[in-house]
Amino acid sequence: MLLTAKWVLPITSDPIKNGAVLVRRDKIAAVGPKGDLVGAYPGEEVTNFGQAVILPGFVDLHTHLEYSIFRGLCDDLPFTPWKMQVTKKGRKLSPDDWLSSAKLGALEAIQSGITCIADVNKTAAGLHAALAAGLRGIVFCEITGMDDSRIQRVVAEARDMVLRWKEATKNSHIKIGVSPYASYASTPLLFKALSDWAREEKLPVCFHLAGSPDEYEFVKHGSSALATSYRDLMGWSDFLWQPTGVSPVKYLEQWDAFEGDVLATHCIQVSEMDIDLLKKYDVAIAHCPRCSAKLGMGIAPLKEFIGHNLRVGLGTDSPASNNTMDIFDEMRIGLLLQRGAEESVEEFSAKRFVEMATLGGARALRMEDEIGALTQDKQADIIAVDLSRSHQIPVTDPYSALVYTANQEDVIFTMVGGKILYNKEEGTVLDEKAILAETRSARSKLWA
Ligand SMILES: [Zn+2]
Known part of the structure; x- marks a missing residue:
């Protein structure tokens, strides 16, 4: 052809x-x-x-397909109240609802020119939707837990899940990875255990890192709403949490979290020293400019990432946080935010952002030999x-x-x-009408 x-x-x-x-x-x-x-x-x-x-095709370097029907649900909240609302509302959904939601995301992805995704997924819905759509990419199995006494069990369950997911992705374009979600949702011992296991199994790892100011406060000073109301909501208030005195990047380095093949999402609350650490471990970065701005998390220091020759691509972070899976918007808004913050047009061009959305994403997933350019x-x-x-x-x-x-x-x-x-x-290869009809009942549960 x-x-x-x-x-x-x-x-x-x-x-x-x-x-x-x-x-x-x-x-x-x-x-x-x-x-x-x-x-x-x-x-x-x-x-x-x-x-x-x-x-x-575009690489959406960070998304959560299963959260697509949360679009417009919590639009004007800062990060932690937004996260809590999404968590509370999500408890109303059945496995079928999550699947419908993920299919809506996969439909939007292929209609928007996204051919490859890095999807963080807790219910397997994103995995099945990506397979049905014929997308390429890595689906990361989301693991959380703040109870140190359960770590062995949590890791054993993760092993079983990853085995099942690997079986389901045979003869597809999807690979499986593991995601210890974020510092505020996984105990350091769990981070270490998952990181050790991922290295043994050669599984790629993805987690949210240094996103909101609340996350920074949670890690460094043991405070912010992530240390109080969010932990109450998750049933974790009886488990010890203490200030670590260091930045989120330094903290996770102390627990060997960067030792494997790591993709970190956000990386906004980072110092020059943190960026040096990310470079030392060759951590790839999913830059999500729209989500970061919409939730008031800040603007990532993209110029410094590029200056350190880090592998960087663009992510949408799902319609739950920024409403569409539109990589054109990520490129445009991402570029404008940098120019505004830098008070300069010298550093970033349109070409640079198109490269980031294609080859940059491919490099971040170590897939540049297969995709990212037309050669x-x-x-x-x-x-x-x-x-x-x-x-x-x-x-x-x-x-x-x-x-x-x-x-x-x-x-x-x-x-x-x-x-x-x-x-x-x-x-599309998906049944658009059926997907839109299926999501109707799930959406009504969220809005009730
Ligand atoms: Zn995310």
Whole structure:
């Protein structure tokens, strides 16, 4: 199949005007000018997207598919009250409700040009939805617990769950990882036990790190609402928690949490010394600019991450916190926040953010040999974005158009491993109508 459009963005080389991508089975067989490829492959079926750009699929480096129906539920709360509301409301949902919610997220992902996800998942709903949609990525099994006497049991249960999840993902594009969620939800001994086990099993690890000021206060001074009302809500108030006197990054280093293959989400409350530590352990960072701003967590020091040559990609963190899985919004708002904070336009360009949303995410997941760019022999994870609409023309630079004018609704084609998951004319591999109907009853429980 030959995909052609006004622009092709290989990411690792210059944009190709009037370009084409040849897909053979699950891989990219050739990339180049349309005239050359049409001439070289005369019998090939051609799909022409016209005034559009073809690029690698987006990597959503941090999400929770199962929280999709929480969209708009707790919009104007700071981090800890938001987290508590989401936790309380979530207790009303059945396993089927969680699955419907995750399917809604998977549907939105493929309609928005997301081909690869790093999903933190406590109910297995995100796993099953990602499999049904044909997405690529890593689903991290979420583990929490503040009772040190139960650590052996919690780790044993996690082992069983990961075995079952691995079995379910055979012959798919999904890998399994483990997530000791965050400093305020897992005791340090549990962090250490999970980290040791993940290293033994070569499992990738993901956790939330140094996000809100409340998390910083919780770790360093043993205070904030995370140390009081949140622990009451979780039934953890009888378990000892003491100030550690150090930053969240230093604290988790002391418990060996960075020893494996770690993806850390947020990393906002970090010092220069913390960033040096993240670099020392080659920790990858899921930068979620919209979620961080919306919950009043702050603005991550992206310039310093890049300056330290850390692996950084963009995450949406699910509609529960920032309402849409729109990577265009993450790029645009992420770029504008940095320029505002730095009082400078020098550091970040539209091109830099498109790279972060594709190849950057792939590197963060150590998948850059398979995805993240349009080059021969990479997996055919490809999207097309329409650039012909009134809010976009005229287009002179496709990078600029993607970051400053495009939205998730402009995505017209999504392919993973050579399989078309979404095509604007024909719809998605998922049953959109059924998913929207299924989520109705679950949503009514949340709003009751
Ligand atoms: Zn998250």
